Amino acid sequence: MIENDFFRALADPTRRAIFEKLAAGSMNASALREGMEISQPAMSQHLAVLRSAKLVREERQGRFVNYEVNPDGLALIAQWLAKYRAYWPERIAALKVLLKDMDQ
Amino acid sequence: MIENDFFRALADPTRRAIFEKLAAGSMNASALREGMEISQPAMSQHLAVLRSAKLVREERQGRFVNYEVNPDGLALIAQWLAKYRAYWPERIAALKVLLKDMDQ
DNA sequence: CGGACACATAAGCACGTACTTATGCGATTC
DNA sequence: GAATCGCATAAGTACGTGCTTATGTGTCCG
Numbered sequence: 001m002i003e004n005d006f007f008r009a010l011a012d013p014t015r016r017a018i019f020e021k022l023a024a025g026s027m028n029a030s031a032l033r034e035g036m037e038i039s040q041p042a043m044s045q046h047l048a049v050l051r052s053a054k055l056v057r058e059e060r061q062g063r064f065v066n067y068e069v070n071p072d073g074l075a076l077i078a079q080w081l082a083k084y085r086a087y088w089p090e091r092i093a094a095l096k097v098l099l100k101d102m103d104q
Numbered sequence: 105m106i107e108n109d110f111f112r113a114l115a116d117p118t119r120r121a122i123f124e125k126l127a128a129g130s131m132n133a134s135a136l137r138e139g140m141e142i143s144q145p146a147m148s149q150h151l152a153v154l155r156s157a158k159l160v161r162e163e164r165q166g167r168f169v170n171y172e173v174n175p176d177g178l179a180l181i182a183q184w185l186a187k188y189r190a191y192w193p194e195r196i197a198a199l200k201v202l203l204k205d206m207d208q
Numbered sequence: 209c210g211g212a213c214a215c216a217t218a219a220g221c222a223c224g225t226a227c228t229t230a231t232g233c234g235a236t237t238c
Numbered sequence: 239g240a241a242t243c244g245c246a247t248a249a250g251t252a253c254g255t256g257c258t259t260a261t262g263t264g265t266c267c268g
Binding site for chain 2: 001003004007008010011013016020023069071074075077078081083084086087088
């Protein structure tokens with residue numbers, strides 16, 4: 001049950017902050033820590049959780065490890081959300097934006 | 105931070121099961137318990153969490169309390185997801201379905 | 209080779225979470 | 239109005255989670 005992984009991963013505000021930072025641009029673990037007041041092991045552990053939830057992916061570059069958003073993870077969330085489309089109120093602006101960018 | 109609430113609410117598999125059951129049709133707390141092996145207080149506590157996350161809403165009917173999916177909660181998730189639309193791979197089938205049903 | 213660096217992992221601990229049993233509270237029924 | 243029903247809440251407990259400090263692993267550089 002993969003849903004379990006990404007919902008649990010995103011349940012932590014620190015991990016969401018990390019994820020959002022990565023969404024603004026891929027970077028390595030040290031760069032992620034800048035301006036975040038989080039220890040190195042804590043960051044490493046959070047990244048491990050996000051990794052196993054398929055929300056981010058790593059790529060070793062020398063002695064750095066570059067992290068980036070994994071589109072597959074977002075697709076899984078969208079997939080989960082799609083199950084409940086019967087309940088989406090059509091009028092909601094955010095949803096309009098959402099479909100506009102996806103269509104084409 | 106409302107995101108915190110719904111991600112934490114959905115992080116629990118039992119609560120997701122309850123939510124999915126409600127998505128199939130609104131019902132009261134006792135009906136929700138059927139076929140679920142969960143105690144009455146546990147169900148009540150889970151519903152309280154889902155309620156405060158705006159994922160479900162209640163409506164008292166005599167001595168029953170009817171629960172139903174709250175579309176606003178789903179809209180908030182969609183809103184959160186929309187922030188990362190730059191990362192959605194266009195080809196993913198689930199997303200196609202999603203946009204097809206939203207555009208109309 | 210040896211040290212420094214970037215990151216991961218291990219172990220321990222404080223706190224949160226999901227359950228239990230017990231009880232309370234409003235609404236119905238007789 | 240007393241018993242019962244549907245549900246909520248209280249209090250206690252076992253377990254999970256996120257942090258810490260300490261140490262390990264792989265890479266670069268002198």
